[in-house]
Amino acid sequence: MKRNIVLVVLCLFALGQLAANGTSEAKTTEQKKVVLTIWEHTPQFEAPLVKTLDRFMALNPDIKVEYEIKTPDNYLSLLTTAIQAGEAPDLFWQHGTATNDMENLMKQGALMDLTSYLDVKKYSAMSMGKVTYNGKIYQTPAATIDTRAVYYNKNLFAKMGWKVPKNFAEFEALLPVIKNAGIIPISLAGRDGWNTLFIFEPILAATHPDWIQEADKGKAKIDDPRVIDAMNKMIDWGKKGYYGSMFMGVDEAGQYLSFSKEQAAMTVAGSWTADTLSKNNPSMSIGAFQMPTADGRKPIVLTYAAGFSVYSKTAHPKEAVRLAKYLTTVESQQIWVNGLGAISGLKEVKSGSELANEIADANLELESFYNIMVRYHSPDQSPTKIWEEDDTKLFSGAVDPKGLVSSIDALMTYPGIK
Amino acid sequence: MRKRKSYIGFIAPGFCLYTLFMIVPLFVAVYYSFFSWSGMGEKVFIGLGNFRRIFLDPRMASIFRNALGNNFSYMLVALFVFIPLQILLAYLIHIKIVGGRAFKLFIFLPYVISPSIIGFFSLLVFNPNIGLLNATLQSVHLSQFAGSWFGDVGKAFPLLVGIIGWQGIGVGMVIILANMTDIPGEVIEASVIDGAGLWKRFWFVELPFLKPSIVNVIVLSSIFALTQFDIPFIVGGLNGGINGRLDFLNLVFFRYTFGDSYNGETAMGFGASISVVLFLIIFVIAMAQNLVMKRFVEKDGNP
Numbered sequence: 008m009k010r011n012i013v014l015v016v017l018c019l020f021a022l023g024q025l026a027a028n029g030t031s032e033a034k035t036t037e038q039k040k041v042v043l044t045i046w047e048h049t050p051q052f053e054a055p056l057v058k059t060l061d062r063f064m065a066l067n068p069d070i071k072v073e074y075e076i077k078t079p080d081n082y083l084s085l086l087t088t089a090i091q092a093g094e095a096p097d098l099f100w101q102h103g104t105a106t107n108d109m110e111n112l113m114k115q116g117a118l119m120d121l122t123s124y125l126d127v128k129k130y131s132a133m134s135m136g137k138v139t140y141n142g143k144i145y146q147t148p149a150a151t152i153d154t155r156a157v158y159y160n161k162n163l164f165a166k167m168g169w170k171v172p173k174n175f176a177e178f179e180a181l182l183p184v185i186k187n188a189g190i191i192p193i194s195l196a197g198r199d200g201w202n203t204l205f206i207f208e209p210i211l212a213a214t215h216p217d218w219i220q221e222a223d224k225g226k227a228k229i230d231d232p233r234v235i236d237a238m239n240k241m242i243d244w245g246k247k248g249y250y251g252s253m254f255m256g257v258d259e260a261g262q263y264l265s266f267s268k269e270q271a272a273m274t275v276a277g278s279w280t281a282d283t284l285s286k287n288n289p290s291m292s293i294g295a296f297q298m299p300t301a302d303g304r305k306p307i308v309l310t311y312a313a314g315f316s317v318y319s320k321t322a323h324p325k326e327a328v329r330l331a332k333y334l335t336t337v338e339s340q341q342i343w344v345n346g347l348g349a350i351s352g353l354k355e356v357k358s359g360s361e362l363a364n365e366i367a368d369a370n371l372e373l374e375s376f377y378n379i380m381v382r383y384h385s386p387d388q389s390p391t392k393i394w395e396e397d398d399t400k401l402f403s404g405a406v407d408p409k410g411l412v413s414s415i416d417a418l419m420t421y422p423g424i425k
Numbered sequence: 426m427r428k429r430k431s432y433i434g435f436i437a438p439g440f441c442l443y444t445l446f447m448i449v450p451l452f453v454a455v456y457y458s459f460f461s462w463s464g465m466g467e468k469v470f471i472g473l474g475n476f477r478r479i480f481l482d483p484r485m486a487s488i489f490r491n492a493l494g495n496n497f498s499y500m501l502v503a504l505f506v507f508i509p510l511q512i513l514l515a516y517l518i519h520i521k522i523v524g525g526r527a528f529k530l531f532i533f534l535p536y537v538i539s540p541s542i543i544g545f546f547s548l549l550v551f552n553p554n555i556g557l558l559n560a561t562l563q564s565v566h567l568s569q570f571a572g573s574w575f576g577d578v579g580k581a582f583p584l585l586v587g588i589i590g591w592q593g594i595g596v597g598m599v600i601i602l603a604n605m606t607d608i609p610g611e612v613i614e615a616s617v618i619d620g621a622g623l624w625k626r627f628w629f630v631e632l633p634f635l636k637p638s639i640v641n642v643i644v645l646s647s648i649f650a651l652t653q654f655d656i657p658f659i660v661g662g663l664n665g666g667i668n669g670r671l672d673f674l675n676l677v678f679f680r681y682t683f684g685d686s687y688n689g690e691t692a693m694g695f696g697a698s699i700s701v702v703l704f705l706i707i708f709v710i711a712m713a714q715n716l717v718m719k720r721f722v723e724k725d726g727n728p
Contacts, residue, residue, distance in 0.1 A: 083683065083684045084691065087463070087465060088464070091464055091465055111691075114466060115465035115466035117465060194554070198575070198576060198661070198662055200664060252573075253571070253572060253573030254576070255576030256552070256553040256572075256574050256575045256576025256577065256581075256667075257552065257553055257554055261548075261552045265555055268555060395664065396680075399667070403667055405668040
């Protein structure tokens with residue numbers, strides 16, 4: 008009996024050892040992995056990020072990447088604080104040259120120079136301009152193009168017999184028709200600065216594309232009458248009730264929800280919202296088009312997206328660079344474009360979504376008004392700050408277009424104008 | 426000797442923690458306020474440059490004045506509307522009106538909800554297109570009263586003040602009510618025997634007893650008014666709502682210090698100078714109130 012008990016105990020001990028060995032082997036493998044952390048600034052990009060990282064980890068079993076999704080409201084302050092504390096993530100998203108972020112981060116020595124590591128031959132000059140400062144690459148380029156688009160409810164348009172406008176006059180004529188049908192023509196968040204920018208830029212592109220082309224080269228000033236005219240058009244539509252009679256109290260969520268609830272026939276928003284709009288409204292047939300010019304051209308305000316920077320003081324520079332290299336590959340960009348339903352800016356990467364193709368249906372590529380302010384700001388001046396604080400005041404009349412552009416113009420330097 | 430110094434052991438932990446987390450950051454903020462500094466890298470000493478920008482730069486001074494004006498407007502409402510209302514509500518509960526306990530619960534309940542949640546619900550109620558309020562008004566054929574609420578220059582501020590008041594009015598009420606229940610019963614009885622009615626009893630007997638709690642509520646309300654952030658930020662956005670009607674000093678501080686993905690700049694040095702000015706304003710007001718109230722209480726005698 009005693010012998011049996013001893014045998015059973017020995018067997019149990021042996022089994023325990025085997026199990027423990029198995030676990031410790033698994034633990035050892037897990038411990039060998041280098042853990043990288045990456046930060047993204049908005050939940051809208053979580054889906055493509057997860058898919059991209061999953062693929063990277065499958066290809067690189069010795070690296071585990073943990074991601075953190077922040078919100079745009081506090082992203083920059085979190086990032087700055089983390090960098091200041093020396094605890095920044097190994098890789099992080101930032102705006103690139105679209106704002107002053109890259110310049111500031113680079114000057115503080117927070118960004119690793121990726122010039123010698125990344126294969127960027129496939130990327131366009133415009134895309135690389137977003138991630139390059141003083142000839143050095145500080146961020147992975149992105150194949151996705153960020154633009155603005157007029158989203159419309161296809162079913163509602165078909166039911167009411169409305170047609171997608173072919174020129175600006177048709178577009179403008181459609182607005183009162185929709186309003187008279189008791190529907191808000193364009194859902195707009197008059198409370199939020201970004202949303203105001205995203206409707207202003209297409210209006211400017213449709214009404215005065217020539218100004219953008221000149222300003223892009225630093226040959227036209229911000230206080231040009233053509234800019235004022237576009238602003239007045241945007242304000243005028245508000246006064247006529249084309250954004251709804253109460254749009255000044257609407258925030259970004261309210262803008263999209265109003266469109267989703269079919270209170271509005273159209274909404275003007277960024278191309279990155281296409282996937283969110285489609286997924287949140289599976290029963291709605293959503294289409295998109297670019298606001299046309301008077302002569303029927305289809306201008307598209309292009310801003311290339313920017314990818315991820317590597318923290319200069321990362322504890323794992325080799326692995327972080329490996330991830331940055333992967334994020335630059337065509338495969339990675341294809342995963343991202345598919346995950347976001349985005350527009351591709353690389354011929355090797357195909358847009359998988361019909362909606363993205365509709366957004367990209369354009370024949371006149373133009374620079375963003377905001378980017379022009381960033382590019383030609385005077386040293387140590389921030390004209391975008393004035394725009395950011397005052398653009399929504401255009402609707403309430405607290406600021407008039409002439410006053411706003413004069414304030415911005417005072418902080419600009421135009422290389423093409425003597 | 427040993428016994429006499431034993432108090433140091435009791436004071437030391439609190440003193441050290443308070444110094445470390447309150448006094449030191451205060452002096453650090455004052456130090457930073459003399460620099461141009463984004464929060465990273467080199468600090469450039471600019472003397473009083475940040476303060477000059479706050480008060481003398483036409484654009485910045487206008488933003489600062491507007492925000493400070495909103496803080497003061499809210500403080501005046503808190504002092505002259507909310508506090509009398511808190512006294513009245515506390516009195517109604519004290520005299521045991523019908524349903525007083527439920528009444529007390531309902532008034533205090535919003536305070537236990539996070540300001541962020543209150544702000545979020547406010548958006549759900551007051552969103553012009555999809556909000557509950559306009560939908561209800563339209564469903565009962567009162568659409569002429571529907572509005573853009575926080576998008577209306579005239580309505581945004583009163584609406585915000587109403588929401589903050591609804592959330593926080595219970596706190597002062599409870600403090601005052603606690604003071605009321607401490608009033609000696611024999612004093613009240615004597616006043617009743619002397620023929621004092623409800624109003625006279627309140628005004629001449631009970632109100633003087635409430636001075637300590639009212640003084641506290643005045644100081645707390647003033648500090649609360651000058652440090653508004655959460656709800657204005659959620660309902661009005663970082664730029665302070667329509668025409669800056671919902672802009673408060675703390676929002677200006679946050680906007681310029683930390684930025685966000687839209688306001689894409691950080692300026693720790695300038696932000697520190699805003700926080701120093703804000704601290705001085707609060708300090709001066711709190712000290713002045715304390716001085717005035719102390720004299721007021723001492724003059725009439727503290728019961």
